[in-house]
Amino acid sequence: MNAFGYVRAGDVGIAVRALADGDGRARLIAGGTNLIDLMKENVERPSLLIDITHLPLGAIQAADDGGLRIGALVSNTDVAYHPEVERRYPLLSRAILAGASAQVRNMASVGGNLMQRTRCVYFYDRATPCNKRTPGAGCSAIGGFTRYHAILGTSEHCIAVHPSDMCVALAALDAVVRVTGPGGERAIAFEDFHRLPADTPHIDTNKRTDEIITAVDLPARGFADHYAYVKVRDRASYAFALVSVAAALRINGETIEEGRLALGGVAHKPWRDRAAESALVGQPASRATFERVADLLLRDARGFGHNAFKIPLAKRAVIRGLEQAAKGVNPP
Amino acid sequence: MAERRVQTIGTAPAAMPERMGVMFKLNGAVRHIDVAPWTTLLDALREYLDLTGTKKGCDHGQCGACTVLVDGRRILSCLTLAVMKNGAEVTTIEGLAHDGALHALQQAFIDHDAFQCGYCTPGQICSALGMIREGRAKTADDIRELMSGNLCRCAAYPNILAAIETAMKQLR
Numbered sequence: 166m167n168a169f170g171y172v173r174a175g176d177v178g179i180a181v182r183a184l185a186d187g188d189g190r191a192r193l194i195a196g197g198t199n200l201i202d203l204m205k206e207n208v209e210r211p212s213l214l215i216d217i218t219h220l221p222l223g224a225i226q227a228a229d230d231g232g233l234r235i236g237a238l239v240s241n242t243d244v245a246y247h248p249e250v251e252r253r254y255p256l257l258s259r260a261i262l263a264g265a266s267a268q269v270r271n272m273a274s275v276g277g278n279l280m281q282r283t284r285c286v287y288f289y290d291r292a293t294p295c296n297k298r299t300p301g302a303g304c305s306a307i308g309g310f311t312r313y314h315a316i317l318g319t320s321e322h323c324i325a326v327h328p329s330d331m332c333v334a335l336a337a338l339d340a341v342v343r344v345t346g347p348g349g350e351r352a353i354a355f356e357d358f359h360r361l362p363a364d365t366p367h368i369d370t371n372k373r374t375d376e377i378i379t380a381v382d383l384p385a386r387g388f389a390d391h392y393a394y395v396k397v398r399d400r401a402s403y404a405f406a407l408v409s410v411a412a413a414l415r416i417n418g419e420t421i422e423e424g425r426l427a428l429g430g431v432a433h434k435p436w437r438d439r440a441a442e443s444a445l446v447g448q449p450a451s452r453a454t455f456e457r458v459a460d461l462l463l464r465d466a467r468g469f470g471h472n473a474f475k476i477p478l479a480k481r482a483v484i485r486g487l488e489q490a491a492k493g494v495n496p497p
Numbered sequence: 498m499a500e501r502r503v504q505t506i507g508t509a510p511a512a513m514p515e516r517m518g519v520m521f522k523l524n525g526a527v528r529h530i531d532v533a534p535w536t537t538l539l540d541a542l543r544e545y546l547d548l549t550g551t552k553k554g555c556d557h558g559q560c561g562a563c564t565v566l567v568d569g570r571r572i573l574s575c576l577t578l579a580v581m582k583n584g585a586e587v588t589t590i591e592g593l594a595h596d597g598a599l600h601a602l603q604q605a606f607i608d609h610d611a612f613q614c615g616y617c618t619p620g621q622i623c624s625a626l627g628m629i630r631e632g633r634a635k636t637a638d639d640i641r642e643l644m645s646g647n648l649c650r651c652a653a654y655p656n657i658l659a660a661i662e663t664a665m666k667q668l669r
Contacts, residue, residue: 266645267571
């Protein structure tokens with residue numbers, strides 16, 4: 166780890182100013198579970214850490230529109246076990262508890278979960294070229310070991326995946342990210358928060374570098390009756406997803422009135438596909454419907470050798486997620 | 498002596514940070530240390546406060562050997578900067594026994610032969626204590642899932658599970 170300065174921010178304005186005044190190498194720190202790890206690997210080499218853990222962003226509050234506002238500093242644990250989240254947004258609880266370990270969830274903040282970097286081994290290994298670390302250097306994953314890499318939305322410059330479980334549920338729930346910067350506050354739709362790699366894989370999100378996440382807003386509709394989070398991974402627990410699926414349905418009788426699907430472990434961002442979701446609407450909640458939608462969702466998927474198995478795996482996970490959501494049965 | 502142990506790699510930023518004063522309520526006693534910002538809580542405990550019960554396993558948050566309780570919650574001390582926990586209450590494995598009597602979890606680990614090499618044990622016990630306080634584990638499968646952040650390379654898992662189940666009944 167390199168030497169760095171440390172300041173504790175007393176309010177959001179100070180944190181924003183400290184970011185803006187820095188040399189571009191200042192970083193915000195909250196839970197630190199990803200940033201400190203990256204610093205130990207010398208992938209992140211900040212000049213200054215701005216400790217935001219004392220900012221007043223640690224509350225979960227009812228919002229005027231019937232939704233829920235989750236402060237950026239609420240720990241992953243406290244979101245997952247919050248009575249209102251468990252009751253109204255069980256999909257989010259399930260997704261969070263499928264991720265990391267209890268210790269990491271106790272430390273990690275909501276904002277930090279959104280900002281975590283990929284776990285691509287080549288991104289972590291400074292001995293190998295990586296367009297995320299050094300734009301233009303090349304991608305070592307393409308042609309390398311790709312078991313944990315993307316099958317959707319890839320580019321010739323990067324096939325890394327976003328590692329979050331929480332974000333997959335937030336994408337399915339149409340959450341909104343609130344950020345504050347020198348120009349004031351703005352809201353970013355969850356789908357627009359993370360980016361595909363394209364030719365700028367070093368830029369993970371559309372949050373500007375001088376902005377700070379203050380909250381994540383959940384809309385009123387939480388799909389508490391028909392939801393599922395299916396996570397497939399190499400260990401039974403404490404492993405990143407090979408493929409994960411957040412499925413949420415609104416069903417009237419046997420007919421689907423609304424469907425949401427988000428995939429994790431398959432792309433540079435939680436993957437949503439409006440065409441696939443539209444194909445659920447008005448259809449019977451049947452296996453035939455779900456198979457058709459799974460095919461549609463993966464229609465543009467492309468394997469890179471070792472990860473080609475993820476295409477059929479993702480289809481099956483989508484079908485299973487939709488079946489569980491339709492039944493309203495959620496085995497642990 | 499401690500200064501030598503602070504790892505620095507590469508060039509220092511323009512304004513070289515000074516050591517900062519940090520205070521913990523550590524296992525019930527107030528302790529003050531001066532550390533650089535990049536000193537982890539784990540290194541602060543082991544190298545500055547001579548509490549070597551907390552173990553450095555992977556040093557990357559993957560094994561759980563460094564688990565301690567901060568303000569009552571189990572966290573990974575290897576991924577925590579000491580300066581960020583100024584004023585916090587920190588409990589390590591050394592703080593669990595009282596008046597010479599082992600904590601129920603410590604005794605249960607002995608009674609169930611819940612370790613072989615013992616390196617993961619302090620982290621297992623601190624993590625189990627945090628889990629019991631969280632109150633979410635009801636079944637053996639819950640315990641397995643909620644203890645998945647603590648690896649045991651000797652694979653003493655069946656006995657660790659039995660020890661935690663025993664202590665959990667006593668502590669409720």
